[in-house]
Amino acid sequence: MRSEFLRPPRSSAEWAADGIRVLGLLSVAAAFLWWTPTDAGILALALPALLVPRAIGARPGLDVLYGVTVTVAAWSNVLDLYRSIAWWDIAVHFVATGVIATIAFLVLRRFEVVPARADRRSSVVLVPTIGLAISALWEMVEWAGKTFLAPDIFVTYQDTIGDMAVGGLGSLVAGILIIRIPIERTALVAADRKEQSWRT
Structure with missing residues (x-):
């Protein structure tokens, strides 16, 4: 590393x-x-x-x-875009949770929590699971912020469940994409070398 x-x-x-x-x-x-x-x-x-x-x-x-x-x-x-644009919160939760869950999945690979040579289709299960865990943790942070620091933070039951659902969906999409798209730089370098050797 x-x-x-x-x-x-x-x-x-x-x-x-x-x-x-x-x-x-x-x-x-x-x-x-x-x-x-x-x-x-x-x-x-x-x-x-x-x-x-x-x-x-x-x-x-x-x-x-x-x-x-x-x-x-x-x-x-x-x-303050989350309040001024109605759909912004949903869009950010969808994209951010998926991308962050993908990076977290790669971290687990690096520390061999997830085997590097595991079936790549396992990402369809693991990445959404990680994404839901991240969403839950984030909602806990928002709740703690509202309860102990800033009462004006917008936190409701519907908002919490909606954010977690959208984050889980974004993570599922990310997990599916990982099957086809390499996420490690070493995999990309190896693919380039293979292509160069094929051309020569």
Whole structure:
């Protein structure tokens, strides 16, 4: 993991992924200067998450998608988009839960909790399960925030169940896509080498 994290970017997608991480850092500074310290704190919470795909050797395209998703989700809190746009909460829960569950699935592979050579179809079961667990944890965090920190946080039974259902659906779609699309950078490199050897 250390070698993956320290490896310099080599493709345009890898440069883009690192650029999103830099943008995340600049976002914290911008929020601190032009918004509030609380907003800066919300964006700062996203910074460690942005480093995970690089450390585990995620495919560059997935790294970019994940980085954009996490950054948009964090800024949506700062800009209050979840309240001002009726469908925004549903869309973010669908995409974010699916993408985050995919990265979590890859983390479990890296730590050999999930066998690297397991049937790829197992992702159809595991990724939605992870996504539902993440959704439940997130809803607990929202409940704790409303109960102990900010009573104005919007939390209702319907909202909680709806968010978990949409997150589970997004994770199911992600699990199905993983069957066809490699999510590890090493798998992508191996495929490129195989294609090059075939051409020669």
